[in-house]
Amino acid sequence: MPTEADEVSAPTVFLALLLQRPSLQVQIQDDRIDYPRRRAIIACEVCRARKSKCDGAQPKCRLCNDLNAECVYRERGLKLDARDKLILEKLEQIESILQSSLEKEQLQTQIIKQLGPQQRQLQENFQEQQTHHLSSIITDGSDHCQRFSISTLAQSSPELSPKSAAFGRDKLSSTHREHVFSIPEHHSTPWFHLVRHPKIAQFLSSSPASLVSPLTLETNRPPLQLNPNVLLDLSHIQPFVTSFFKNVNPFYAIVSPFSWQSYYRIALSRGFRAGPESIIVLLVLALGEAGMEESLTLCRPNSPIPGLKFFASSWPLITNILISNSIIDAQALMLTSAYLFYLVRPLEAWTILSATCMKIRAIIATTPPETLPHDEKEQFERIFWNALVFESDLLAELDLPHSGIELHEDDIGLPSGFISTPENASLAPGTDDLWYFLAGIAIRRLLNRVHHMLYSKTTEMPISSYHPIVEELDFQLIQWYENLPTVLRFSFERRQLDNRFATVLRLRYFACQSIIWRVYVEVALGNEDLLRDPRIRMGASKCVEACLRQIEDLDEHQAGHIPYLWQGSLSIASHILTLMAVTTSVGLSQLLSYSLERMAEIITSGVRTIIRNGKLAPSIKAAAESLRDAERQWAAQMRDLGEPTSNHPYFDIIGGSKERNNECEIASHP
Numbered sequence: 164m165p166t167e168a169d170e171v172s173a174p175t176v177f178l179a180l181l182l183q184r185p186s187l188q189v190q191i192q193d194d195r196i197d198y199p200r201r202r203a204i205i206a207c208e209v210c211r212a213r214k215s216k217c218d219g220a221q222p223k224c225r226l227c228n229d230l231n232a233e234c235v236y237r238e239r240g241l242k243l244d245a246r247d248k249l250i251l252e253k254l255e256q257i258e259s260i261l262q263s264s265l266e267k268e269q270l271q272t273q274i275i276k277q278l279g280p281q282q283r284q285l286q287e288n289f290q291e292q293q294t295h296h297l298s299s300i301i302t303d304g305s306d307h308c309q310r311f312s313i314s315t316l317a318q319s320s321p322e323l324s325p326k327s328a329a330f331g332r333d334k335l336s337s338t339h340r341e342h343v344f345s346i347p348e349h350h351s352t353p354w355f356h357l358v359r360h361p362k363i364a365q366f367l368s369s370s371p372a373s374l375v376s377p378l379t380l381e382t383n384r385p386p387l388q389l390n391p392n393v394l395l396d397l398s399h400i401q402p403f404v405t406s407f408f409k410n411v412n413p414f415y416a417i418v419s420p421f422s423w424q425s426y427y428r429i430a431l432s433r434g435f436r437a438g439p440e441s442i443i444v445l446l447v448l449a450l451g452e453a454g455m456e457e458s459l460t461l462c463r464p465n466s467p468i469p470g471l472k473f474f475a476s477s478w479p480l481i482t483n484i485l486i487s488n489s490i491i492d493a494q495a496l497m498l499t500s501a502y503l504f505y506l507v508r509p510l511e512a513w514t515i516l517s518a519t520c521m522k523i524r525a526i527i528a529t530t531p532p533e534t535l536p537h538d539e540k541e542q543f544e545r546i547f548w549n550a551l552v553f554e555s556d557l558l559a560e561l562d563l564p565h566s567g568i569e570l571h572e573d574d575i576g577l578p579s580g581f582i583s584t585p586e587n588a589s590l591a592p593g594t595d596d597l598w599y600f601l602a603g604i605a606i607r608r609l610l611n612r613v614h615h616m617l618y619s620k621t622t623e624m625p626i627s628s629y630h631p632i633v634e635e636l637d638f639q640l641i642q643w644y645e646n647l648p649t650v651l652r653f654s655f656e657r658r659q660l661d662n663r664f665a666t667v668l669r670l671r672y673f674a675c676q677s678i679i680w681r682v683y684v685e686v687a688l689g690n691e692d693l694l695r696d697p698r699i700r701m702g703a704s705k706c707v708e709a710c711l712r713q714i715e716d717l718d719e720h721q722a723g724h725i726p727y728l729w730q731g732s733l734s735i736a737s738h739i740l741t742l743m744a745v746t747t748s749v750g751l752s753q754l755l756s757y758s759l760e761r762m763a764e765i766i767t768s769g770v771r772t773i774i775r776n777g778k779l780a781p782s783i784k785a786a787a788e789s790l791r792d793a794e795r796q797w798a799a800q801m802r803d804l805g806e807p808t809s810n811h812p813y814f815d816i817i818g819g820s821k822e823r824n825n826e827c828e829i830a831s832h833p
Contacts, residue, residue, distance in 0.1 A: 208235045345569035345611050346558035347619040353559070353678070353737045354786065356618060362688040362744045366793035377782035378561045381510040384781050389475040395435070400448055407451030408593025413664055414726050416600035417497055417545050418447060419538070420591035421583040435476065439484050442477045442495040446502055449473035450725065453505050458724035460776050474502050485518055490539055493522040493546050500553065507729045507779040513557050519550050520566035527571055538581055545600070547575045552607045556730050559614060577601065598648050599664040605643050606671050612636060613678050626686050630698060636679045644672060659719070666722040670713065674734055677709035684741060684751065691750035704754045707745055710738040711756065714769045729783065732776045736786040739769045743797045759801070770794050
């Protein structure tokens with residue numbers, strides 16, 4: 164049977180080792196000479212007389228204690244001066260450091276020796292178990308089989324296993340939080356990180372909007388106007404319920420389909436006017452209607468927003484659950500935050516999310532999750548991971564305070580499935596689908612590592628120091644993909660996928676890959692001679708290709724229009740800026756897989772998409788205005804290059820006509 168050490172994740176432990184060592188390189192020699200055990204610097208009189216080793220314990224050493232003798236140290240008789248005592252203290256510190264270093268290196272050697280064959284065995288076991296249990300689900304639909312398969316996925320994947328992460332942290336350091344990764348409190352957001360680069364800033368010289376903080380723009384946004392007195396028609400809600408559990412709940416996995424009938428009965432008995440159950444039911448209907456409709460970006464200006472009437476009816480009930488700390492209250496608030504994400508209201512979503520995080524921390528402090536019944540523990544774990552994932556998404560783009568929820572990342576397990584009775588399963592409006600949710604947790608944690616390792620404001624290293632970090636992060640991304648279940652393991656071919664959740668995972672894969680390798684594009688923009696280094700050229704090529712895959716088919720982003728419309732828009736804007744700079748670089752443009760005319764079409768289509776999305780939020784609107792101005796500067800530079808492709812008439816159209824200027828006018832969303 165595998166032991167706890169067998170479940171160690173190679174990427175997790177190796178990255179932990181990288182952080183622990185100042186040189187960021189783990190160098191271990193098996194033939195090292197062990198440092199001798201710690202000895203007392205000054206021996207007592209009894210030990211000196213008996214010529215035995217003194218352990219230096221105070222007030223009595225071990226030998227004097229055993230002999231019941233008076234323990235007297237010579238330093239009292241020698242009357243050491245201050246300088247002598249300082250020297251002795253320094254020697255003690257040095258010896259302590261050497262001893263600690265020795266213990267850590269011995270532990271690292273032991274872990275690394277175990278990782279090789281065990282990691283391969285874990286991978287082989289996972290593939291066999293995954294095939295077996297997926298076939299079991301297809302043949303008999305057993306809920307038990309589904310729970311076991313999900314548990315196998317969580318334990319086998321390098322980033323999905325809580326045991327492997329906890330092992331690395333607990334064994335490698337006495338400081339519990341030393342190797343836990345979250346969005347750093349002082350980090351550079353992707354947009355501001357790019358606009359400060361000299362090569363990219365030249366496109367934005369005439370755009371003051373690019374320098375305005377997205378947080379400032381969202382803070383000054385008019386409040387959401389709601390009419391809570393709207394009459395609801397609850398006689399035909401079944402399509403909304405079905406849509407929620409089919410199209411929306413897999414993103415969050417936060418509502419048990421086996422509890423839906425119970426929630427609905429309680430809400431109905433209260434007239435949908437009180438209690439967290441009423442809020443949950445109304446928000447399921449709101450998100451379910453949103454899942455049936457097209458993206459908000461495609462809605463007509465005066466058309467009603469899908470689900471808003473249900474959300475407006477739930478809004479007055481929110482204040483009644485803000486002051487209580489039950490799990491179901493936190494669940495209702497998490498759904499409220501989810502709908503605000505759908506409305507592209509990031510600051511309002513963060514406000515509700517912060518209240519959710521405070522409830523989570525209060526519950527952990529008063530009722531440890533491991534003491535809860537299975538389904539309550541399962542529900543709490545899902546609320547926790549939803550909150551952690553979406554807070555990270557927000558903190559990556561906005562300079563907001565941390566809630567501190569990441570401090571409990573090691574203490575909360577991963578969900579494995581609700582327990583259902585045959586009666587509840589027969590009445591359930593959908594299945595308990597955890598595949599996407601677990602995969603989303605894993606890649607969000609990896610994205611947090613990328614921000615922490617590469618884009619912290621305090622990080623200043625030569626490019627050679629980035630090589631082991633970037634390669635390790637990319638290895639973890641590959642491991643994440645290889646451990647995806649078959650139903651979500653997307654194709655890298657340039658074609659549309661039938662599965663909307665696999666489509667979103669593919670977008671997040673390319674987004675993560677582009678951020679990991681972007682450091683090489685940035686240094687190459689500053690000095691193209693660095694592209695002679697094969698590692699830098701290869702890394703820049705990977706970043707360019709990932710950016711291109713993100714924006715060449717913008718319709719794919721509609722698959723995640725419910726949870727990721729705001730983040731997706733800002734991600735597209737950042738990738739457009741990167742590709743603009745790449746096309747104007749002689750060295751980097753050679754890495755493009757398309758001609759300049761095709762790149763112009765892709766970039767222009769991306770700019771128009773962000774302009775269209777600008778009506779949804781002030782932060783997106785500012786990005787759209789900046790891109791509109793940058794596009795003109797970029798087109799002018801492309802014409803000035805003097806190459807045959809850049810003299811194509813297509814570049815004369817960009818930003819040049821009155822019709823196009825009118826098209827770029829950006830309206831505000833109601």
